[in-house]
Structures are given as structure tokens and as C-alpha cells.
Amino acid sequence: DSGVTQTPKHLITATGQRVTLRCSPRSGDLSVYWYQQSLDQGLQFLIQYYNGEERAKGNILERFSAQQFPDLHSELNLSSLELGDSALYFCASSAQVSGTEAFFGQGTRLTVV
Amino acid sequence: GDSVTQMEGPVTLSEEAFLTINCTYTATGYPSLFWYVQYPGEGLQLLLKATKADDKGSNKGFEATYRKETTSFHLEKGSVQVSDSAVYFCALSDNTGGFKTIFGAGTRLFVKA
Numbered sequence: 001d002s003g004v005t006q007t008p009k010h011l012i013t014a015t016g017q018r019v020t021l022r023c024s025p026r027s028g029d030l031s032v033y034w035y036q037q038s039l040d041q042g043l044q045f046l047i048q049y050y051n052g053e054e055r056a057k058g059n060i061l062e063r064f065s066a067q068q069f070p071d072l073h074s075e076l077n078l079s080s081l082e083l084g085d086s087a088l089y090f091c092a093s094s095a096q097v098s099g100t101e102a103f104f105g106q107g108t109r110l111t112v113v
Numbered sequence: 114g115d116s117v118t119q120m121e122g123p124v125t126l127s128e129e130a131f132l133t134i135n136c137t138y139t140a141t142g143y144p145s146l147f148w149y150v151q152y153p154g155e156g157l158q159l160l161l162k163a164t165k166a167d168d169k170g171s172n173k174g175f176e177a178t179y180r181k182e183t184t185s186f187h188l189e190k191g192s193v194q195v196s197d198s199a200v201y202f203c204a205l206s207d208n209t210g211g212f213k214t215i216f217g218a219g220t221r222l223f224v225k226a
Contacts, residue, residue: 002156033214042218043157043202090156092214100206101147102214104156 003027006091006105014113018079021108025072025093031055032074033094033102034066038087049074081112115140119203119217126193127225134188134220136177136203144205146170146179146186147214151200160188160201198224 003026013019025032034046036059045058049068060066063081068074078085088109092102120135138146145164149157161170166181175190186203203217 002158004156035216043216045215092157094214100145101159101162102157102206104149104158106156 002103002105004091004093004103004105006089006108008108009106010109010111012111012113013081015081015083017081017112018077019081019110021076021078021089021091021110023074023076023091023093023105025074025091026103029093029095029103030072031094031096031102032068032072033092034060034074034076035090035092036087037090037107043090046076078110083112086110086112115144115205115207115215117203117205117215117217119201119220121218122200122221123223124220125223125225128195129192130224132188132190132193132197132222134201134203134222136186136188136217138184138186138203138205140184140205140207142207144207146177147204147206148175148177148186148188149202149204149216151202151219153199157202193222193224195224195226198222 005024007022030051033048036044046060048056066076088107090107092104094100094102147162148160150160151157161172163170163179169178177188200219200221202219206214
């Protein structure tokens with residue numbers, strides 16, 4: 001058990017809908033990362049937050065947004081969903097902003113139908 | 114920008130064979146290097162890491178040496194087991210105020226009994 005909790009584990013929704021994925025980092029970790037893993041594109045970095053502030057953006061679509069709350073949990077919001085958004089979404093956390101290993105949650109499998 | 118390139122898979126080996134998965138990187142600073150492993154249906158787990166040149170990371174019989182001169186961090190294991198079947202990701206994290214962990218595309222390993 002990595003200590004990172006993601007909910008829900010599975011999500012099935014229709015195109016055009018909006019969903020929210022939740023992540024609770026390891027106790028004490030200030031940095032939260034979101035990644036998308038699809039079969040054809042591997043592991044894609046989406047966004048990082050550190051202690052409530054956005055620190056880095058990767059290949060995150062404008063339809064996606066995220067935030068980190070004062071209690072350090074994070075939410076990833078995906079809107080106007082398309083079939084191509086079906087993927088595994090991983091949250092990871094680390095103690096520092098950079099240079100340290102990340103601990104991954106089990107992921108949320110999103111299926112858009 | 115920073116990047117990680119690792120050998121394409123899948124790699125198929127017989128039990129007790131020697132494993133090498135190549136990984137090279139480009140980075141402007143002095144990154145920490147990592148190997149993560151993803152077992153079927155699970156999130157990524159840190160396998161080993163090295164934080165500076167010539168460091169050797171090791172865990173569960175796997176080893177990788179941080180080679181600054183060749184910008185490489187190849188993963189090796191002397192005798193693989195069926196239970197090592199998984200996807201292996203090479204990654205780097207910038208230590209000089211950088212802000213995200215960059216992953217390679219992953220290499221799938223199949224070990225046959």
C-alpha cells in the first residue's frame with residue numbers, strides 16, 4: 001500500500017459529461033501529480049500541485065482542471081468528456097517539489113461511452 | 114526539455130535469463146533517476162533510484178547505475194522470475210528547482226516458465 005488513495009476506482013460515464021476524480025496523498029506529502037495512462041500514449045504527465053499551488057503543467061487539455069485543497073487532497077475535473085478520454089488516471093504524491101520519488105495510487109479507470 | 118527514452122517492448126524472456134532494459138535521458142540539470150514497476154492492475158511502484166552520478170540503485174535483485182557520461186540508467190537483473198512480468202518505467206526528476214517527474218514510455222516484460 002503506497003498510502004495514496006484514489007476514488008473512485010472505476011467510473012463509466014457518457015460523452016459530454018463531467019466527472020471529478022479524487023486523490024488523498026500520503027500523510028505529510030505536499031506535492032501531488034496527476035498522470036493519464038492510455039494504451040497508445042503511455043504515461044502522460046498532466047499537472048502538479050505543491051502545497052496548494054500549481055507548479056507545473058504537462059499535456060493537460062483545457063477541458064481538464066485540477067486543484068489542491070488546504071487539507072492537501074486533490075481533485076481532477078474532466079469535462080465535456082470524449083471517447084478518447086477513456087484511460088487510467090493516476091495520482092502520485094511526494095514529499096518535496098522535485099528530486100524525490102513519487103508514490104502512486106491505484107488509479108481511477110475512466111470509461112467514456 | 115528533459116526527456117527519457119527507453120527500449121521498446123515487449124521483452125520476452127525465459128525464467129532465469131538475464132535482463133537488460135535500456136534507458137537514456139536528456140536533462141539540463143542534475144536529475145535523480147528512478148525505475149518504477151507496474152504490475153497488472155496496479156499503480157506504479159518505485160523499484161530503485163539513484164540521485165547522483167555513479168550511484169547504483171538496487172532492489173529485489175534489480176540494479177541500475179547512474180552513468181552521467183553516457184546519460185544512461187539501464188536496468189539489469191541476473192535471473193528473472195515469472196513474477197517479474199510487469200511494465201517497467203524509467204523516470205527522472207529534476208533536482209535544480211524542476212517540478213515534475215518525467216517518465217519513459219514503459220517496457221513490458223514477459224517472463225515464461
